[in-house]
Amino acid sequence: MAHDIALPIIAEGSGNAFVPYRQLITQLPAALSAQISQAIQLLRWQTDTQFCSRCASPVVHATADERAMVCPVCRLRQYPRVQPCVITAITRPNPQTGEMQILLAHHHRHGEQKRPLMYGLIAGFVEVGESLEHAVVREVAEEVNISLSDIRYVSSQPWPFPSNLMLGFRASYAAGDIVIQEDELSHADFFDLSNLPKIPFKGSIAYELIAQVAHEQGIVL
Template identity: 50%
Template sequence: MHSKAYIFRQQQLLVDDDFQLPQVEKLQHDLNLSEDGEIIARDLQDDKAVPEGYQLVPIRQLVQVWSRQQFEQASRAVQLLEWRRNHQFCSHCGHQTQQHVSQYAMVCPACGYNQYPRVNPCVITIISRGPDEILLAKNARNKTQMYSLIAGFVEVGETLEEAVRRETLEEVGLQVKNIQYLASQPWPFPSNLMMAFKAEYHAGDIQIQENELSDAQFFNFDQLPEIPFQGSIAHAMIMHVMNGTPVADDTKEWL
């Protein structure tokens, strides 16, 4: 029996020249992504050559060429593989773990503790000022000229709205109001769930957090800098505020 395979080397996926997945024989230690075993995931070890006719493509690149459903399945595969690599030993007693036969769980045979995949919740916010301006920021570690939206991890004991306010205040020194939820997107870099919000400028002057950002400005809609690529939730959010298009439509494809 041959299965459609998501084969990764870290954050790079094995595909052919048409970005199609290989069909391979299922192995004992493959991760099942479907109950019938027709879709699997596995790691390509560093000492293994890339098969002829195939290439390793950064998963981020696939956002632009695959449908949302295809990308989310690849996202799920790479996150599960990373979770399995990172939980080969029990965090309670240190004994080597075993993969559960029917669940996504790494089981400790010594103490019985189960370790399940975890998702890191993040907020991403588009902040408008007046009818035709939005706040865009440039990440200090980004070597390109791309500007994006304010984003950050949700902290323990914090609501999503509190995370929006805190991240905005920390990164650009601004207060916001009228916070509204928009949509969400799994983002496997490494295991994040991006939750999108829009908010309005309320008060303050821009003061960037220099270890995080190199610049932040309010831009007019007709004078935007380079923005995130189509397929990312940040791009969809910017189009939503500019044009009124939904962040995700009923076909569940990113706009």
């Protein structure tokens, strides 16, 4: 296995091939998957951080025990950036049957041609000066126009696309009719847990949040 940033050239006929991380994550133990995620993020950071963001001088590596790039001119230290991103599993009882439902949305980035369409959870980046809980409320309001109650943190997952820390939440639907943000989503709705569309792959935090909700209702994905 190799990553295209670490090894941009592979000798022809060697029998080696690049394997996308999204394929590997479904097959690897969690600890190994986390190590690969970290390696991808550090390699990309080293590739992207070659000049000082203050004075534009070429930077050098800090000491071996410190992950930092140092400017030899102005001494600015640049560390790997982590971008917090909230992702939320929103639930409600089906208004007709009482069965538990979960809000899922199809994002344009997942493509419109490949069927069945993949549906995921509402997610988005945390803005400067914003709490995680406020980010959950804002992203959900922006993307599907509903309000929430009982917002609670569940777990997190480092995600190397590009260098995110996914922060998983759960929340209950409070009020509002779904109105999608059309430049982000093509469709969103509440789905019965017994009749889910295609969802993100096992190993992703989106899958784990959905599976947790389903498990509480006696449903194994």
